[in-house]
Amino acid sequence: MQKLISICCATLLSFQVWAITPEEQGLQIIQEVDARDTGFNDSSADLNMLLINKSGDSSERTLTIKTLELAGDGDKSLTIFNSPRDIKGTAFLSFTHALKPDDQWLYLPALKRVKRISSANKSGPFLGSEYAFEDLTSFEVARYKYKYLADEIINGIDCYAIEMHPQYAHSGYTKQIAWIDKNRYIVIKIDYYGRQNTLLKTQIFNQYQQYLTKYWRADEQIMSNHQTGKVTKLSWRNYQFGVGLSARDFDQNSLKRAR
């Protein structure tokens, strides 16, 4: 009898573990993605953006992005524009927060002026590209609500499909669906949806490299806009982790001399 009860209990318990809701499961998967990408402290990388329109004409932008990881708050980042040459020296400082508005400053080198800018512009295009500001800000778990959808194979990689609903203000999306590599816990593909459930954009992540035997970064990201036929391709170079950056490298004084 006792044995029977304990078997029942065990079954019940395991059933409870198994009966985790799709929302909980989605959150757990994303928390694991986040945990595996935590602890690098700081990074620096060069970014080449190739903007391609429907008829195949292309335009190029080059930037350097420095990031400082903060425990308990969103990351700080400094983006320095190198081309097109008329905006060379322009720099963008951003303090990301999970749910309250981000703090953002723009440095205009011709006027030597630092301008605090509104961070309500989440859905606008970044430098005329298919990337919105919100697509490029650092990932924070609390910015979305999650729901596990299914297991699917994307480009031969076994993935979890997770639905993500933005919880921050001014998002241009009603939802996103992200496919997470089950083995490495990295994003392989994201679909972006607008109102009336229309598929706006798809981003795919290619050529992942592992740094410091822990952190995975895609050398190539491609964002395709299904409405306009335009494509933006990001190519990352010179990834460096643990460069020794501190909060001092992400203040307005550093913004004014950023290169």
Place this chain on the structure above:
Amino acid sequence: MYKFKYLASIFLASQIFTVQAVEFSGFIGVESLGFLHSPLENTQHQHYFSGVAEFEWYHEWDNGKQSLAFVPFYRYSQHDSRRTHFDIRELTWLKAAQNWEFRLGFRKVFWGVAESQHLVDIINQTDSVENSDTEDKFGQPMLNLAIIQDWGTVDLFILTGFRERSFSGVEGRLRSIPEISLGAAKFEKYGVQKHLAYAIRWAHTLDNLDLGISHFYGTNREPSLIPIISAMGSLQLIPYYEMIHQTGLDLQLTQENWLWKLETMLRSGQGKTFLANTAGLEYTFYNVLDSSIDVGLVTEYLYDSRGNNATSMNEDDILAGIRLAFNDIQSTDILAGILFDRDSQEKLYSIEASRRFGDAWKLQFEARFFSNSKPNDISYFLRQDDHVRFELGYYF
């Protein structure tokens, strides 16, 4: 494998070395400046061609903690010899440490938040022949120490060397009648006292509030204009530069789509002590009607306690403006506004636009129209000077 790593590190080192070599960039441009009406004086012209070049050499070392920048500037203008000018916009050595930054040399410093006028911004002399918007500045020689603490940044300045404001010459437009006599400028102090100025500024960010408090002591950047009768019996306008104390406050509150701005300045030494303010706000609609266009509405109120005796045109004025950012590949921008004098009813209309062509070319357009100025307004001199300016620049 080790050999490979060794080679890789040599390759990396050479990369770093290349990165640390001297960077060269800049732009060259041609400008067309056309006036819609015939000039007030027959020495002035209807149209001016001009060419401009600005280069930058930049070198950094010590892991980016030290740098040297050199930015010469030259504009050649048809007809107006005073607008043909050379300047060292920047020649600065910088040393940055954890809690301080030190700069030595010629450079430009901007303070403030407003769009219509820059009351608090006082370190540099205005290069007013370059553009009438007062946003172009001469390089100012200085020693500057920034002390960086949790409670803000304190900048200490010793400004070594006074520079006179530039004004259009006898053949130039956008000037007083008669033109301002440059060689005859008068100063309250001469010698070392004329040339040395001191300034201090504290700036800090508290959540969504950015603020700065500053003080300046030295020769005024904005001259009073004194009419005199020359030995030849003709009327002359002479710039007179007083010693002034100026205390400034600038702040901006950034809240969602709103920017709330205030600049206020108290100046003593130039006539009676006076107060001037710019207070305003900016609201931006992002991605209007599902396009990628941002529409910003700007309004500012400009006040000067001297009223009609003010040396500026902006003693009781309202700016209403609209800013369009198309967020396209060519970074097309348009800024249009009206500056309206509540007292005299005079108006200044202004449109600025810019668009990139290809990866290296940029076309800038500017139009300004003056209307309804009365004989006792400062802008009465500009009543014939409505103009349209194009500048095509090549950036490298």
